Amino acid sequence: MILIAGAGGRLGTLVVSDLAAGGHPLRVIVRDASRYRPPAGAKVDVVVGDVTDAAAVDRAMTGASVVISAVHGLIGRGSHSIHETDVVGNQNLIVAAQRAQVGRFVLLSVHGASATSPMELTRAKFAAERALAGSGLAFTVIRPTAYLETWLDVVAAGRAGTARPRILGNGTNPINFVSVRDVAALVVGEALATTAGNRVYEIGGPANLALGELARELVAAGVCAGRSRRIPRRALRAASIVARPFKPAAARLASAAYLMDTIPMATGEGDARARVPGVPLTTFEHALRALDTLHSSQV
Template sequence: MTTSTPYAVFGVSGRTGAATADALLRSGQPVRVVVRDPAKGRPWAARGAEVAVADATDLAAMTRALVDVRSAYVINPQHYHREDLFELAGLIADTTARAAVAASVPRLVALSSVGADRESGTGWITMNRVFEQRLAATGIPTVFLRAAYFMENWAPLVAQAMRSGVLPTFLAPPQRAIPMVATVDVGSAAAAWLRDDGKESRAVSVSGPAAYAPTDVAAIVSAKLGKAVDIAVLPESEWAAALAQASFSKAALAGFTEMTRALNRSHIDMASDASAVAWSGTTALEAVIARLCAQS
């Protein structure tokens, strides 16, 4: 049933927020998108969404954006160019939690990550763990979407493979399959849980229809190119050079290194929290990689 009270959606300038707002609008639901730049809200306004403007560190603006909503999809945007990205993530988590309480939001759906149940050794994912902890402390029923490895993370590596015939990968060994998920499926999961009326908090492990390995990515690119594609597993000593164009701060690079090392050692694992509810999307890796190949 459609309600006149909107669902608030943050992060619509990114992939999962946009997918969430799109899924809700397509199903005829009222949506309030929350953006920092008013220009980013115009395409959504053209589709019938309300637009609220708020910086994630501005408590008053965040509270106004969350007043009179049925539920809200919240994210903790991570600023990889900043040396204080972990401190900033903590501030955003605090501000979001305080705003949700001040606005009396009845329910939250929060983007998190596989590995957020781990106390340490997870690099970037520490920011998701802090986000979960601060929101949990509010007492507001919250669904924590612990997303698997994003399929779209392969974009720059697929582009390189299309040019050179060699697919670089940070994941090792390359034959080991891990849970991956398309961001459109994360949005579908978020939209579904936003409309759920459950009163309990829970963690939800969000993955795709199957686990995939770097070798699967190489095979898809190979089929698109019509020739063999080799895999080059990048040793840790080369990660900084490989990521030079990403403009990561030293703190961000250290966080990426620890996180990727943890993935490769299975310290970060979907199965590590047996209490999490499993949710599987329908978008196969083939569809995402084929699109990335077309864009390269």
């Protein structure tokens, strides 16, 4: 049985769908069962619980042979901090997986995971990586660059048609974006892998694009209309502090957007496709043509 944490997100939804299509027994741990919608036709055992609750994680882990952790505390409706979700939550999953003696733990990290990164999420993911590396579990760590579909949603403000695109910051810093579909394919492959050994994969997209370029392409594709609305860097910095007590998710996004607009974010495709046959390379143009991905509420 495969346990998936973070199943309600954009990546998790694709992973559940692909694994369910293959007939694999699945369990997900979600905070609110009423808000979780399994993919159509998917048979999924739903356990209500939070990854920050060690007892709930232990219950969900019973009988698991593989664990996929796709949790993240950056974008979403949750009130947990990045540390609570990505450090404490992953530590709970790792400890429970040790007790259950699972065969493989697949951890979704981020490109550039480092203890000294200026970005909180990147530091938190690195801490989760270190905990997993010291656990004795067989593991796969996947380090994707920024998810293209998520940031298309951010720039499109989650709406289509007449909405003006929204650019957070100057919008001129080149960023490597990878399609979430490419990452999902790699996750599924590793969850079903029979080869032994611990593996760390870097996976990026084919091009480095600034947020301003995303906005122009969204207008050209008819997803948005009109001139871009810009949220200045100083406003992002202020929002990352002022909004924290009232809208923590908005504060986290503002902080991440400020850093993504100011620090080097350009890179290459990574090594995953060269090492794992069959992992797709979705182009920006193809992602734009699949416009239905822009309107998902799962980010």
